[in-house]
Amino acid sequence: MLGFLVGEALRDLRRAGRVAVSAVVLITLSLAALGSFWLVSSNLGRAVAKWRDRVRIVVYLKREPPGGDVAALLERVRVMPGVAGVVFIGKADALRALKQVLGKDAGVVDQLPVNPLPASLEVTPSAAAATPEGARELLARLAVLPEADEVAGSADWVERFSHWQRLLTTIGLGVGAVLAAAAILTVTTATTLILHARRHETEIMRLVGASELTIRLPVLLQGMMQGLAGATLALGALLVTYSVVAPRLEPLVSLTLGLSQLVFFTPVGVVALLGAGTLLGGLGGWLARAAREP
Amino acid sequence: MIELHRVSKVYSVGPVKVPALREVSFQIGKGEFVVLTGASGAGKTTLLRLLYRDDLPSEGDVEVLGQGLMQMRRSQVAALRRSIGVVFQDAKLLPVRTVYENVAFVLRVLGTPRREITARAFDALRAVGLSARAQAYPAQLSQGEAQRAALARAIVRRPPLLLADEPTGNLDDAMAAEIVDVLKDIGAGGTTIVLATHQARLAAALRRRTLTLEGGRVMKDEG
Ligand SMILES: Nc1ncnc2c1ncn2[C@@H]1O[C@H](COP(=O)(O)OP(=O)(O)OP(=O)(O)O)[C@@H](O)[C@H]1O
Ligand SMILES: [Mg+2]
Numbered sequence: 001m002l003g004f005l006v007g008e009a010l011r012d013l014r015r016a017g018r019v020a021v022s023a024v025v026l027i028t029l030s031l032a033a034l035g036s037f038w039l040v041s042s043n044l045g046r047a048v049a050k051w052r053d054r055v056r057i058v059v060y061l062k063r064e065p066p067g068g069d070v071a072a073l074l075e076r077v078r079v080m081p082g083v084a085g086v087v088f089i090g091k092a093d094a095l096r097a098l099k100q101v102l103g104k105d106a107g108v109v110d111q112l113p114v115n116p117l118p119a120s121l122e123v124t125p126s127a128a129a130a131t132p133e134g135a136r137e138l139l140a141r142l143a144v145l146p147e148a149d150e151v152a153g154s155a156d157w158v159e160r161f162s163h164w165q166r167l168l169t170t171i172g173l174g175v176g177a178v179l180a181a182a183a184i185l186t187v188t189t190a191t192t193l194i195l196h197a198r199r200h201e202t203e204i205m206r207l208v209g210a211s212e213l214t215i216r217l218p219v220l221l222q223g224m225m226q227g228l229a230g231a232t233l234a235l236g237a238l239l240v241t242y243s244v245v246a247p248r249l250e251p252l253v254s255l256t257l258g259l260s261q262l263v264f265f266t267p268v269g270v271v272a273l274l275g276a277g278t279l280l281g282g283l284g285g286w287l288a289r290a291a292r293e294p
Numbered sequence: 295m296i297e298l299h300r301v302s303k304v305y306s307v308g309p310v311k312v313p314a315l316r317e318v319s320f321q322i323g324k325g326e327f328v329v330l331t332g333a334s335g336a337g338k339t340t341l342l343r344l345l346y347r348d349d350l351p352s353e354g355d356v357e358v359l360g361q362g363l364m365q366m367r368r369s370q371v372a373a374l375r376r377s378i379g380v381v382f383q384d385a386k387l388l389p390v391r392t393v394y395e396n397v398a399f400v401l402r403v404l405g406t407p408r409r410e411i412t413a414r415a416f417d418a419l420r421a422v423g424l425s426a427r428a429q430a431y432p433a434q435l436s437q438g439e440a441q442r443a444a445l446a447r448a449i450v451r452r453p454p455l456l457l458a459d460e461p462t463g464n465l466d467d468a469m470a471a472e473i474v475d476v477l478k479d480i481g482a483g484g485t486t487i488v489l490a491t492h493q494a495r496l497a498a499a500l501r502r503r504t505l506t507l508e509g510g511r512v513m514k515d516e517g
């Protein structure tokens with residue numbers, strides 16, 4: 001029976017010919033647009049998340065506290081709202097870090113008469129505080145510490161970037177939705193043609209007592225097939241583009257965004273895309289049917 | 295097998311009421327071959343359509359194969375039609391499918407197991423003498439052959455009831471005689487047949503029970 005239903009659906013697609021082909025092409029376009037925006041946006045999202053993790057606020061201390069006071073100071077900072085973690089960096093640690101950065105030029109540091117670097121606290125904000133507002137509030141709280149000399153750091157730039165990412169996602173959804181609507185309409189047109197071409201079959205099926213499901217399923221199936229074909233093509237096009245573009249873009253992206261690699265869809269994402277295509281096509285088929293039977 | 299009790303049918307065409315059947319009552323027993331005759335417009339097609347529940351009477355009761363047809367769900371209508379074969383004046387073959395595929399279509403639609411389909415389709419084609427033309431397309435058939443293909447499709451599920459509405463209407467006498475012979479064969483196998491025709495000569499030549507309609511009334515029931 002399934003073989004029969006699928007066979008009828010395929011026969012119908014062949015009958016709809018060019019209209020079915022353009023429906024498939026439109027589904028491909030809409031899903032490729034949605035998919036590529038989704039890919040770009042999810043990779044940018046990863047960058048934003050990474051940067052958010054890396055937001056640090058540094059509290060430079062007036063003087064290095066005596067050994068016994070460090071633990072107490074850390075504890076006072078740790079319990080502040082919006083603080084996820086805090087590390088003490090003593091003057092000596094700071095100097096060592098500087099030497100590491102300087103590498104072979106580290107010798108100049110040894111020439112210094114005294115260690116000029118201040119001791120500091122490196123504060124990691126909690127996820128909630130890694131927003132511009134949160135970071136500003138935390139900054140203010142840290143600035144009133146009696147030990148604090150100067151406070152530095154902000155999350156503004158991450159947020160500006162995240163804003164762009166959201167904007168891009170919205171544009172992508174908008175473009176995808178418009179194309180998807182066009183795709184549904186085209187599937188509906190193709191299906192209307194098919195219903196017309198099928199009217200003799202439908203009449204005979206009713207006459208010989210076929211179940212309503214048997215009469216309707218081929219029409220729904222051909223719509224879903226158009227959708228699935230479009231989604232598969234879109235996925236293929238995206239995969240080819242990804243495998244050509246990603247290796248070329250990764251060095252640049254790693255430098256600018258700090259992402260070592262660009263990711264493609266997860267298996268769940270692939271299934272979602274194919275499912276979305278099938279749904280679009282099925283919807284188009286169903287709409288044509290519904291329009292004919294008030 | 296078939297029982298009509300004071301059945302009337304009035305078509306409404308806008309404000310105009312067209313009476314097609316008036317107080318028709320009769321019974322047809324299992325295995326009977328009944329000819330339904332009468333002038334054009336007498337109500338033959340209307341009557342047959344009530345029997346396979348293509349339409350409902352305006353008044354009265356219709357019972358077919360032991361079932362009252364007045365209140366039926368869509369699935370029950372489908373089930374009823376699986377027990378009724380119908381042929382029309384135009385063969386209504388699917389033009390893009392071969393004769394064999396047209397006959398097999400019914401079996402496939404109704405979910406017959408694949409391995410049975412070929413044998414059963416050819417049985418039906420043999421019964422109407424058309425197995426040699428199985429691979430022809432409807433456009434390549436004579437009208438007589440097309441009508442026989444339609445008959446094969448109607449009997450492929452061996453329905454207990456066969457309704458034929460002017461199956462010889464488009465045919466010359468020789469071809470009409472062929473169709474009638476096939477119908478007689480089918481009837482001899484135990485199938486109940488109702489054959490509607492306005493051709494009085496054909497009806498007379500059949501020498502079977504004949505119901506004559508006139509203006510929607512049964513005027514004669516003889517033979
Ligand atoms: N769908 C319809 N709508 C309105 N009137 C109809 C309809 N079908 C049939 N009629 C009318 O009902 C009457 C009976 O028609 P019917 O088709 O049953 O006659 P018939 O005996 O089959 O005629 P023929 O020999 O020409 O096929 C006619 O007056 C016809 O005009
Ligand atoms: Mg008629």
